[in-house]
Amino acid sequence: MSTLTVDPAAAVAQTRPYAGVAETVEQTLAMAWRALKKMRRNPEQFFDVTIQPLLFTAMFAYIFGGAISGSVEAYLPLMIPGIVAQTVLTTCMATGVQLREDMDKGVFDRFKSLPMARVAPLAGPMVADVVRYLIAASLTFLTGIAMGYRPDGGVLGVLGAVLLAIFAGWSLAWAFTWIGTIARTARSVQGFSMALLFPLTFLSNAFVPVETLPGWLQTFVKINPVSHLVSATRDLANHAAVSAEVGWTVLAGLAVMAVFAPLAVRGYRRSL
Amino acid sequence: MTHRDHTTSTLAVEAAGLVKAFGDFRAVDGVDLEVRQGEIFGVLGPNGAGKTTMLRMLATLLPIDAGRARIFGVDVAADAHRVRQLIGVTGQYASVDEDLTATENLWLFGRLQGLRSADARATARRLLDQFGLQDAADRPLSQFSGGMRRRLDLAASLITRPPLIFLDEPTTGLDPRTRGQMWDTIRGLVGEGCTVLLTTQYLDEADQLADRIAVIDHGRKVAEGTPDALKESVGESTLQLGLAPGADDALARDVVRRVVGAEPTLTPESRRMNVPLDDAERAADVLIGLRQAGVPIASVSVAKPTLDEVFLALTGHDTGGPAEPPADDDAPLLEVAR
Numbered sequence: 001m002s003t004l005t006v007d008p009a010a011a012v013a014q015t016r017p018y019a020g021v022a023e024t025v026e027q028t029l030a031m032a033w034r035a036l037k038k039m040r041r042n043p044e045q046f047f048d049v050t051i052q053p054l055l056f057t058a059m060f061a062y063i064f065g066g067a068i069s070g071s072v073e074a075y076l077p078l079m080i081p082g083i084v085a086q087t088v089l090t091t092c093m094a095t096g097v098q099l100r101e102d103m104d105k106g107v108f109d110r111f112k113s114l115p116m117a118r119v120a121p122l123a124g125p126m127v128a129d130v131v132r133y134l135i136a137a138s139l140t141f142l143t144g145i146a147m148g149y150r151p152d153g154g155v156l157g158v159l160g161a162v163l164l165a166i167f168a169g170w171s172l173a174w175a176f177t178w179i180g181t182i183a184r185t186a187r188s189v190q191g192f193s194m195a196l197l198f199p200l201t202f203l204s205n206a207f208v209p210v211e212t213l214p215g216w217l218q219t220f221v222k223i224n225p226v227s228h229l230v231s232a233t234r235d236l237a238n239h240a241a242v243s244a245e246v247g248w249t250v251l252a253g254l255a256v257m258a259v260f261a262p263l264a265v266r267g268y269r270r271s272l
Numbered sequence: 273m274t275h276r277d278h279t280t281s282t283l284a285v286e287a288a289g290l291v292k293a294f295g296d297f298r299a300v301d302g303v304d305l306e307v308r309q310g311e312i313f314g315v316l317g318p319n320g321a322g323k324t325t326m327l328r329m330l331a332t333l334l335p336i337d338a339g340r341a342r343i344f345g346v347d348v349a350a351d352a353h354r355v356r357q358l359i360g361v362t363g364q365y366a367s368v369d370e371d372l373t374a375t376e377n378l379w380l381f382g383r384l385q386g387l388r389s390a391d392a393r394a395t396a397r398r399l400l401d402q403f404g405l406q407d408a409a410d411r412p413l414s415q416f417s418g419g420m421r422r423r424l425d426l427a428a429s430l431i432t433r434p435p436l437i438f439l440d441e442p443t444t445g446l447d448p449r450t451r452g453q454m455w456d457t458i459r460g461l462v463g464e465g466c467t468v469l470l471t472t473q474y475l476d477e478a479d480q481l482a483d484r485i486a487v488i489d490h491g492r493k494v495a496e497g498t499p500d501a502l503k504e505s506v507g508e509s510t511l512q513l514g515l516a517p518g519a520d521d522a523l524a525r526d527v528v529r530r531v532v533g534a535e536p537t538l539t540p541e542s543r544r545m546n547v548p549l550d551d552a553e554r555a556a557d558v559l560i561g562l563r564q565a566g567v568p569i570a571s572v573s574v575a576k577p578t579l580d581e582v583f584l585a586l587t588g589h590d591t592g593g594p595a596e597p598p599a600d601d602d603a604p605l606l607e608v609a610r
Contacts, residue, residue, distance in 0.1 A: 006465035008284070008309060008358070008435035012344045015354040023386060030383040038371045110367035110428065113331055114384050115356040 019117035027116050031124020039128065048094060049132045053087050053140040060207065061147060068208060076149035080140060081161065081233035082206030085226055087136040088169035089201055093193040095129055096176030100186040103271065119265050122177050126170060133166040141237075157240035161233045164249060168229045171253035174260035181267030206230045225252045282345045284309045284436050284467035285330060289339030292325050292491075299325040301491035302339065307469055309344075309435075312462055314482030314499075315471040318583070322491035323471035324364060324440055330469070331361045331438050343436060360429030364440040366421040367428070368413060374400060374424050375409045382431050392431075399427040403457070419450035426457065437461060439470040443477060455481055475582055479503070487586055494586050503577055504550065505585055511547040511555045513562075514571035519543070524567045531561045549574070 019027065039045050060079055065072035099122065102108065111121050141151070141158055151158050176193055183189045203217065204226040210218055221227055229252075232245035285307035292300040300322045307313040315323050328334040330341055332352040341348040343355045361367070368377045375396050382392030400406050403423040408416065416424065422442065429437055442458065443451040458481055462468055472478050478485045479499040487495040487502070495502060515524060521538060528536045528547050532554055536547045547558055555574050562569060 006433055006435045008282070008344050008465075008467075011358055011435045012346060012354075015346070015357040017351065018353050026386070027384050030380055033383075034369065034372070034380055037376065041371055105370070106363060106365045106367040107369040108367075109333060109363050110361070110381065111384070112333055113356060113359065113361040113367075114381065115353055116384055120384075 016115075019115065019120075024117035024120060027120035028123045028127060031120050032127035033124075035125040035128035036131070039131070045094075045098075046132070046135065049087070049091055049136040050139060052090060053083065053136055054143055056086070057083050057140055057143040058147070061144075064207060073148050076144055076147060077151070077234070077238050078209070079207060080144040080149055080151075081237055082204075082230050083144075084137050084140045084161065084165050084233055085168070085204075085206055085229045086201045087140055088133055088165045089172060089197055089226065091129070091132050091136050092169045092173035093176055093190075093197055094132075095126060095173040096178075096180035096183075096193060097186050097189045099125060099177055099180035100183055100189045103180070103268075104186075118269055119261070122181070122264050122268055126173055126177065129173065130166060130170065133169045134162070136169075137162040137165045151237045153237045153240035157236050157238070160240070160242070161236040164232055164236060164246060165229070168249055168253050171257045174257050174264055178260045178264040178267055181264055181271050200224060200226050204230060225249070228252060282309070283307060283342070284311075285313070285341070285343060285469060286345075287330065287339065287341040290326060290329060290336060290341060291338035292322075292329055292334060293337050298491050300329065303486075303488070303491070303493050305330075305341075305486060305493075307467060309467050310462060310465060311483040312458065312468045312470065312481050314478035314485040315469065315488055316473070316475065316478045316485050317471075317488035318473060321488045323488055325491075326488070327438050327440050327469070327471055331359055332356055333361070357432075358434055358436055360432075360434040360437045362422075362426050362429045362437070362439050362442060364444065366425040368421065368425055370413050373410045373412055374405055374416075377413070377424065378428060378431065381428050385432050387431070395431055399430060403427045419446050419453075422446065422450075422454065423457075426454075430461075433464075433466075435465070436467045436469065439468060441471055441473065444473065451477075475499075475503075475577070487582070489583070489587050502582060505582070509549050509552045509574050509576050510581075511549055511558060512571075512573045512575060513545045513547065513558075513569060515543045515545060516568035516570040517543070519567050519569075521545075523565055524562060527561045527565045527567065528558060531557050543570075 057080070060083065061072050061075060064079070065075035069075035069078060102125070108121070141149075141162065145151075151161075153161070176189070179192060180189050183192065204221055204224045206226065210221050210227075213221060228245050228248045232243065232249040235241040235243040235245055283306050285305055287303065287305040290300050290303045290305070291298065303322075303326055305313075305326075315326065317323050325334065329336050330343070330348060332348055332355050336349050343358055346354045346358065348355050369380070372380065375393075378396035378399055379389075379392045382395050383389065387395060397406075397409075400409050403426070405420060405424060405427070408420060413421065413424075426439070426442070439458065443454050446454065455477075458468055458470070468481075470481065482499060484497065485495075485499055485502055486493050495505070513524075515521065521540065524545060525536055525538065528534070528545070532547060532549065534548050536545045538545050547555075549555060552574055555572075559569070559572065
């Protein structure tokens with residue numbers, strides 16, 4: 001080792017009371033780099049974002065297409081945005097599960113012992129997860145297009161729809177990150193997330209027109225944020241329209257983040 | 273926060289009445305600790321004594337339930353972020369990322385502590401060289417041996433050259449040669465001005481490394497002092513004699529009493545006699561005395577006190593399980609005296 005000797009007094013004088021904004025961003029990006037490395041080394045992590053869009057799009061279109069819209073082609077504009085929303089939400093569930101698994105590893109002891117912003121180990125993987133949302137949303141649209149879907153919103157509309165879906169998934173992922181920090185095991189995160197997401201996605205307008213539902217269910221479906229996401233995605237992809245639904249979805253995303261990001265950081269601190 | 277009088281007299285670790293309770297179980301039950309700058313301080317105790325829990329509290333990894341702790345005068349509970357800039361922590365189980373290579377691990381930890389990318393890479397290379405890991409720099413950690421992992425873990429704690437290093441059982445599970453290397457590394461750290469607080473289950477290790485030792489049992493500190501003082505509390509070593517058939521037990525006992533002035537313990541069934549020695553040199557005197565009195569001897573060995581014996585002497589109970597001393601620890605000091 002070098003001949004420099006350690007000077008405790010100088011070290012104490014140099015300490016900072018908390019991590020600044022620039023530091024927090026740097027640390028988040030370093031943690032994102034780590035998450036991307038892990039994704040590249042464990043490609044099976046991409047199964048859910050590749051298989052699900054391909055399988056669900058084809059399956060749902062051929063099974064429900066005729067019954068709901070008269071033909072598969074007529075069903076696609078209704079269904080594809082629904083699948084996009086569903087896929088993105090399932091993807092953000094994995095964020096919580098993986099965080100829980102990760103936090104049980106020895107390396108998190110080191111992260112906790114470092115002078116790091118407490119949000120960085122949570123935000124880092126989420127930044128990396130944008131890649132997964134991007135794959136999930138794009139693949140769903142591409143599968144749809146291959147099956148004959150011709151979105152009237154054009155390239156810009158579809159791009160907008162993809163970006164909105166990524167944003168929605170990303171903001172909702174904070175809720176699952178929070179669950180990840182407070183749950184005991186990765187399995188319980190998985191179980192709880194499924195129990196939450198399954199009704200949310202299916203009790204929405206993702207796959208069926210709302211008018212066909214019984215009245216009491218219509219009420220729930222209309223306030224379900226997933227319905228707003230699906231409607232907004234439809235407006236963008238099919239009409240290139242930045243409608244009120246888009247505004248509601250963005251607002252809901254911001255609200256979810258505002259509530260769950262601080263909760264997640266608190267959960268992480270407590271998990272020490 | 274108000275404590276900024278950083279003279280050299282500031283203690284590296286100053287803890288008073290530390291308590292950590294898990295439900296009804298008090299893992300750490302009112303421990304006071306003072307570690308001076310530049311020393312190696314050993315926390316000695318059996319499995320489950322509360323050593324790791326105490327260390328994790330001091331390292332900001334566990335909230336402190338009661339009492340207070342300061343690191344170089346900075347309060348651990350109130351100013352955790354500052355404390356984290358002053359410490360390096362090497363855990364019992366390697367806290368490195370299994371999915372990354374050695375270089376990537378060190379680079380990441382460097383980046384997380386504010387090093388620029390190029391500096392982080394240079395530091396990683398320097399540390400890998402220093403710890404003899406340069407050939408394994410780009411290998412995945414799954415191919416690392418236990419000793420290599422431990423060295424990488426220690427290297428990761430030294431990236432920012434923190435003035436205080438916590439080592440939780442740094443050599444548990446290592447082979448004797450790797451242990452020796454680890455000891456040299458730890459001594460080297462102190463040579464640069466670092467302070468080291470380590471936990472261990474081995475009296476031998478504490479003896480070799482530590483300037484001072486605290487003995488922890490059931491979450492309480494039962495003794496503190498230099499290794500020598502600690503061993504003196506149980507006698508420096510024990511002379512174990514096997515008496516030959518026909519030897520006169522009573523006569524042997526008299527000889528021992530006269531020569532070392534202490535009472536031997538006799539096991540008549542196995543014809544063994546244990547003599548506590550404050551100095552291993554006295555073994556020769558005992559043997560000469562027995563020869564002159566005509567007491568025939570079948571076997572002789574001198575053993576250092578084990579952690580178990582220290583514990584028995586300090587607490588009146590044993591360590592409650594095999595501490596699994598390293599292979600060479602139990603070996604008699606000298607098989608046959610002179």
